[in-house]
Amino acid sequence: MAKSLVQEFTKGLWKEIPPFRLVLGLCPTLAVTKAVENGVGMGIAFTAVLVGSNILVSLLRNVIPAKVRIACYIIIIATFVTLIDLLMQAYAFPLSQKLGIFIPLIVVNCIVLGRAEAFASKNGVMASTADAFGMGIGYTFALGALAAVRELLGTGSLVGEIPYLFKYSVTNVFGPHFQPFDFMIQAPGAFIGLGLMLCLMNLAAKK
Amino acid sequence: MNEMIKMVVVLTVLSVVSGGALAYVQTSTTAQIENNKLQFIKGPAVKTILGKTSNDPIVDRFKIDQNSFFVGKYDGNPKAVVFESSGKGFGGDVGIVVGVELDDDKILGVRVTTMSETPGVGARAKTDTTFVSQFKDQTLKGTFKVKADGGQVDAIGGATITSRAVSAALTDASKFYKELKPQIIEKAKAVK
Numbered sequence: 001m002a003k004s005l006v007q008e009f010t011k012g013l014w015k016e017i018p019p020f021r022l023v024l025g026l027c028p029t030l031a032v033t034k035a036v037e038n039g040v041g042m043g044i045a046f047t048a049v050l051v052g053s054n055i056l057v058s059l060l061r062n063v064i065p066a067k068v069r070i071a072c073y074i075i076i077i078a079t080f081v082t083l084i085d086l087l088m089q090a091y092a093f094p095l096s097q098k099l100g101i102f103i104p105l106i107v108v109n110c111i112v113l114g115r116a117e118a119f120a121s122k123n124g125v126m127a128s129t130a131d132a133f134g135m136g137i138g139y140t141f142a143l144g145a146l147a148a149v150r151e152l153l154g155t156g157s158l159v160g161e162i163p164y165l166f167k168y169s170v171t172n173v174f175g176p177h178f179q180p181f182d183f184m185i186q187a188p189g190a191f192i193g194l195g196l197m198l199c200l201m202n203l204a205a206k207k
Numbered sequence: 208m209n210e211m212i213k214m215v216v217v218l219t220v221l222s223v224v225s226g227g228a229l230a231y232v233q234t235s236t237t238a239q240i241e242n243n244k245l246q247f248i249k250g251p252a253v254k255t256i257l258g259k260t261s262n263d264p265i266v267d268r269f270k271i272d273q274n275s276f277f278v279g280k281y282d283g284n285p286k287a288v289v290f291e292s293s294g295k296g297f298g299g300d301v302g303i304v305v306g307v308e309l310d311d312d313k314i315l316g317v318r319v320t321t322m323s324e325t326p327g328v329g330a331r332a333k334t335d336t337t338f339v340s341q342f343k344d345q346t347l348k349g350t351f352k353v354k355a356d357g358g359q360v361d362a363i364g365g366a367t368i369t370s371r372a373v374s375a376a377l378t379d380a381s382k383f384y385k386e387l388k389p390q391i392i393e394k395a396k397a398v399k
Contacts, residue, residue: 068214072221079225083232090236093243 005130012134018111019142019194020201025111028102029143030190037160039147041095042102043140044162045084049106050115050139051132052080057120058128064121073116074107081107092163111135142197150193154185248320249304253277253289256306256316264289269394271387278395279306279315285395287315290384294375298323301332301372303339305380307347309392312384317342319373329369338363338370342377347384351377 016022019029032042056076057064064072085103088096096103106112115135120128151158156178157171172178183189250265257264257279264277279287289306301322306315319333332338341361351374352358355367362370384391 064217065210065214067210068218071218075218075221075225079229082229086232086236086240089243090239093240093247097247 005126008127008130009134012131012136012138013141014138016135017138017142017201018135019139019146020198021205022111022114023198024114025109025139026194028105028109029146030187030194032099032102033143033147033150033190033193034154034185035151035160036144036147036158037095037162038098039143040140040162041092042099043136043143045088045099045103046106046109046112046139047133047136048084049077049080050112050136051129052083053077053112053116054120054128054132055125056080057116058123058125061121069121070113070117073113073121077112077116078107095163111139146193146197149197150184150189153181154183154189156180244321249291252304252318252320253306256289256304256318257287258315267398269398271390271394274383276391276394277304278398285398286310288391288395289315290380291320292376292380292383293321294372294377294379296322296324296372297329297368298325301329301369301376303373303376303380305342305347305377307384309395312347314342314345314347316340317373317377322369322372324366324369329363329366331363331366332369332373335363339373347377347381349378349381351375351381 012018014021018024019026028042028046032038053073053076057073060072081104084106085096088099088103115131119131123131148158152173156174157169158173159169159171161167181189184193245265253264254260257277259281260279261282262278262280264279267278267280268275269278270276274290277289278285279289281287287306287308289304291302291304293300293302295301299322301324302320303317304320305317307313308315317339318336319339322330322333324330324332338361350358351360353360353362353367353370353374355362356371358374360370360374
């Protein structure tokens, strides 16, 4: 049964949100969520790649021979990632420095290849675009939410800038006597933070 | 047979188109990226090394072949230059900027600018200034080697390869500083 375009879009925002429900793309989720600006920046770059890749794969779905499809998807995805990487270095340099190697690593992000194989190769361009935007925006929310928790607990404030959009600086959220929970900024905190989010999402889904 | 041809053709066309797109974007963004690196990475390093100058060393820069030299003027007189060098590190080239006083070839400072070394290990060459501070006031002459190779340079604990890279970069720097010194002094005086 075909879903409407709106449904294709909204499923990525909650019901099938990539890191928490599809449980895909966890490595960068853990790594870039130390600060909200990193998480959201990564989400935006990721969405650009996902949209480009889904559209192109969907357009070429009847041309790409099945036997070499993975190779073709990788060429397409790697090209988009490199383009985004170069554009970020040129026009959003500080963010590109902060995200470092995780931008090129979008190539091996399971979500992108997963959506290409599971969806874009079997559906029309409009549906694939909606799917990509939904998944991408959902991913950005997820990263932002996890990063907000980690940054707030780990430093007691949220400070940063989304290039070309806005700067924010919310300090001393828990008051001046708050002892920052350093642990949340580091790797173990990432795992535990992610685990708790997964738990909450599962509880919400059960209802 | 037909299937094989189709596969080859599709892959080839895809690769050619993507190669073309990448080449195009790369050439169009090179200048902007160079500017960004200058502004965000090298600029601050150059200014830290030169300290308080009466000019803007980023604006007063000249090139000899492919190398950029940033001039530091004190009270209007060009007294020092900062230039780049690099050495082969663990994960690629380790780029440094080294500041030299033109009168006595004394090193004003060294900073690591670009590198892909291991975070927490070799990357400490960039983040931890105690390693590079040992070069201050030494003469930019001859070869620089880590103590493990018979030289004088104190390597970073556990990061010998990165330390070697910085030493190699300094050795290279002293070599072409010596070769180009007359040109450097001439151009430094001429820069407006």
